[in-house]
Amino acid sequence: MTTGPDDGALLSAMSRWLPAQRWYPAKDTAQDGAAVVARIDLTDPEGEALVTDALIRVPSSEGSVIVQAPLVLAPVPRSGDPLDLPGAITAIGDSVLCDGPAHPAFLRAWTALAVEQGTGAGLAPLEASRSRVLRGEQSNTSVLIPRREGAEPGPDGILKVFRVVSPGANPEVEVPVALMRTGWSAVPRPLGWVEGTWREGDAEEHAHLGVVAAFVPGAADGFELACSYARDGRGFAELAADLGRTIAQMHLALATAFPPEDDRDGPTRATALAATLRARVQWAAREVAQVRDLVPAVEDVIAQVESLPDVPLDQRVHGDFHLGQCLHSADGWFILDFEGEPLRSLEERRRPDQALRDLIGALRSIDYAAAVGKGTSEWAAAARTALRDAYRAASGEPTIPPAALAVVERALLLERALYEVVYEARNRPDWIGIPLAAIRRETSGDR
Numbered sequence: 001m002t003t004g005p006d007d008g009a010l011l012s013a014m015s016r017w018l019p020a021q022r023w024y025p026a027k028d029t030a031q032d033g034a035a036v037v038a039r040i041d042l043t044d045p046e047g048e049a050l051v052t053d054a055l056i057r058v059p060s061s062e063g064s065v066i067v068q069a070p071l072v073l074a075p076v077p078r079s080g081d082p083l084d085l086p087g088a089i090t091a092i093g094d095s096v097l098c099d100g101p102a103h104p105a106f107l108r109a110w111t112a113l114a115v116e117q118g119t120g121a122g123l124a125p126l127e128a129s130r131s132r133v134l135r136g137e138q139s140n141t142s143v144l145i146p147r148r149e150g151a152e153p154g155p156d157g158i159l160k161v162f163r164v165v166s167p168g169a170n171p172e173v174e175v176p177v178a179l180m181r182t183g184w185s186a187v188p189r190p191l192g193w194v195e196g197t198w199r200e201g202d203a204e205e206h207a208h209l210g211v212v213a214a215f216v217p218g219a220a221d222g223f224e225l226a227c228s229y230a231r232d233g234r235g236f237a238e239l240a241a242d243l244g245r246t247i248a249q250m251h252l253a254l255a256t257a258f259p260p261e262d263d264r265d266g267p268t269r270a271t272a273l274a275a276t277l278r279a280r281v282q283w284a285a286r287e288v289a290q291v292r293d294l295v296p297a298v299e300d301v302i303a304q305v306e307s308l309p310d311v312p313l314d315q316r317v318h319g320d321f322h323l324g325q326c327l328h329s330a331d332g333w334f335i336l337d338f339e340g341e342p343l344r345s346l347e348e349r350r351r352p353d354q355a356l357r358d359l360i361g362a363l364r365s366i367d368y369a370a371a372v373g374k375g376t377s378e379w380a381a382a383a384r385t386a387l388r389d390a391y392r393a394a395s396g397e398p399t400i401p402p403a404a405l406a407v408v409e410r411a412l413l414l415e416r417a418l419y420e421v422v423y424e425a426r427n428r429p430d431w432i433g434i435p436l437a438a439i440r441r442e443t444s445g446d447r
Contacts, residue, residue: 022165131144142161216327
């Protein structure tokens with residue numbers, strides 16, 4: 001968009017649109033300090049429109065963040081409402097400013113840039129003109145790009161545009177690529193990705209801007225699937241066991257792709273885990289009255305953790321695991337969304353952690369699926385047991401005794417459930433019984 005609006009005009013044109021987007025992370029602050037830190041001009045191979053990718057530093061309550069706004073400046077159509085163009089934001093002179101992911105010109109230009117950067121070899125069969133933005137995404141923008149008619153059989157693509165950009169390798173690119181190289185295939189295959197650069201003072205920063213992964217046809221969302229099984233009274237244990245094996249295989253592949261380098265001794269790791277759980281229960285007790293009577297029982301678990309001679313090494317993990325991060329198809333389970341928790345820094349999301357945290361995320365998700373689907377406690381218990389047993393069996397020889405491993409698992413589950421209690425108290429008070437039941441179950445030993 002070298003002949004398009006200057007930075008100030010772009011920011012002015014987006015002043016109302018930008019804060020209204022679900023993915024925009026700084027809704028609580030004024031936009032007076034927003035500034036464009038880079039504009040990456042792209043070329044639409046069909047010459048239909050001008051395309052640029054604006055990286056904008058915006059103020060937030062915790063400092064500032066860089067958001068990505070891919071933009072298309074398209075000619076005003078000769079007839080009809082200009083704002084009917086795909087992704088239209090506002091008119092600028094004799095052109096219409098459009099949100100890039102909704103416009104074919106950006107998708108064509110993005111694909112061409114990926115090919116130019118040497119990462120887009122798998123994108124050639126995809127057809128941007130029939131793309132569709134997927135709704136419901138909160139922290140990124142995803143676009144389904146179908147395969148070109150007449151192309152050889154293969155998958156459609158899902159483009160994920162990262163709306164908040166941080167310097168360094170984004171796990172949503174880094175991890176699936178590394179897992180595929182280990183031969184593990186239960187992750188949608190990356191077909192292409194794009195990198196961008198900008199300057200921070202004297203330094204040049206690099207980051208991933210987006211990635212296209214293979215679409216998994218005929219797949220069901222894991223959480224919705226579990227809810228439907230609970231609702232119909234169908235046992236979920238077999239599918240849960242398959243998922244447990246898949247999570248274990250993922251952890252083995254992650255350990256191969258990113259060898260653990262934890263140089264702390266076992267007691268140090270145990271002390272750190274105990275301290276984290278103690279801080280969590282103290283916080284939850286301050287926030288939620290129902291937790292206060294449970295503190296002594298949680299302290300008993302903390303004492304067990306502190307006495308452990310060893311705790312498993314931290315390793316690379318998924319980092320935000322729950323049933324909604326899984327798809328189930330005729331080919332089994334697929335694991336998605338390795339980007340991690342969007343509110344954490346990129347450094348935190350890439351940091352090694354206890355692999356069992358991913359298992360805990362799945363176990364807690366089963367309880368929520370049972371609640372949403374109105375399944376019985378027996379339904380949930382059978383699914384949890386199947387998931388846990390299959391995970392343990394597929395994880396290989398444990399590095400610490402099984403009894404110690406069970407203590408670590410219990411501590412991590414309590415930490416997660418205590419967070420859920422506070423979240424539910426603040427946002428969905430009617431749901432607070434779900435995590436409270438888990439805390440009581442774990443501290444009583446009735447699992």
